[in-house]
Amino acid sequence: MIPAAFDYIRPASLDEACRVLGDAGDEAKILAGGQSLLPLLRLRLAYPAALVDLGRVPGLRGVEDRGDHVFIGALTTHDEVLRSAVVREHVPLVALATATVADPAVRHRGTFGGSLAHADPAGDLPAVALALDCVFVARSGEGEREIPAAEFFVDYLEPALHPGEVLLGVRVPKLGAGWGFHYEKFHRTAQAWAVVGVAAAVRVEGGSLEEARIGLTNMGPAPVRARAVETALRGVAPAPGGNGGAGGSRDPLRDACGEAAEGTAPPADLHAGQDYRRHLARVLTYRAVRAASA
Missing domain, CATH: 3.30.465.10 (Uridine Diphospho-n-acetylenolpyruvylglucosamine Reductase; domain 3)
Known part of the structure; x- marks a missing residue:
């Protein structure tokens, strides 16, 4: 499809960009890399009166x-x-x-x-x-x-x-020494948006999780900080090697990660329903926390 008509403005300085955007108000969109905005323009899901290209503005890269x-x-x-x-x-x-x-x-x-x-x-x-x-x-x-x-x-x-x-x-x-990190993502193809993703930062002290920070991708109308599972993970020992909980043995880490979907409102679409996304959030949080703990 062809985008709706708009004015194209390419400011050469930050002051000029702010002035142009201030004058245009809600009628303007900023163009940075364009990889997200241009598809919206083509589908006419966005139709700004002005497109402000920041490509020539110095000091915004690095x-x-x-x-x-x-x-x-x-x-x-x-x-x-x-x-x-x-x-x-x-x-x-x-x-x-x-x-x-x-x-x-x-x-x-x-x-x-x-x-x-x-x-x-x-x-x-x-x-x-x-x-x-x-x-x-x-x-x-x-x-x-x-x-x-x-x-x-x-x-x-x-x-x-x-x-x-x-x-x-x-x-x-910078979170410093003692922290481990992992990003776990489930998607249909390498180029596709995440069906669900989990960003995990954990700090292990004395053989247990002293602190955990969990961010969830595609589990609501906005990105989600999973506070319930962060609280549940505090004091839990990271799962040992192997499948962690296989053979009927209890796995406290898996139990704690069962709180990952609490307070979320995941979308339902062609790729996954709400229940499936909640299941993915629990499973991927478990994987992400184990990987980050290691």
Whole structure:
């Protein structure tokens, strides 16, 4: 299909971008990598009056080690994130999830900030942002503001960005020694959206889980932080090797992961019903926590 008509604007500076977006208000859409927005335009699920291309705006790309956190610029491509030694060393959960995003062609064009600002609950990175308590940094004509990940994803395809705001980048905290990470995803094909995904960050101390942070993909109209299972996992010993609970023996870790779907409202579509997604959330959380604990 052919998109509806729109004005194409390509600002050369951040100030110009903020001014243009402020003038256009709700009638404008931001173009970063375009891998999520362009299909919506073609299907006429989005029909902005203006498309503001940030491709020439300087200072929005790159990965920086800033001591207690890693800052990832909004226009940094998924491929650049994957190739970053800083990301792999200090925030490996970001690299694990980014490696599952679509395919190499999309990862070379799609952007880290664009994917998050798209706020698709089926996307891989929003669940990671929730699990790691990331902070989003946005800029408008009125200045900068910080948005915690827990407040950023408002509803389906609705981020907490105000009209006229540009996402500058994301602060990803370094969790330090003792933490393990894993991203577990069930999807139909390598390029497909996740049917369900689980981002897990766990800290093992004294042979048991001292702390767990779990983000869920595609388990509601917005990405989900699975607080119930985080509470249930505290103090539980990671499952031993093998199948963990096979042969009728009780597996406390599997029991705790049974809380993964509590408080969720998964969609029902052609790919999976609600009950199946709840089942997947429990199974994938179990796998993700075991892998992260190891």
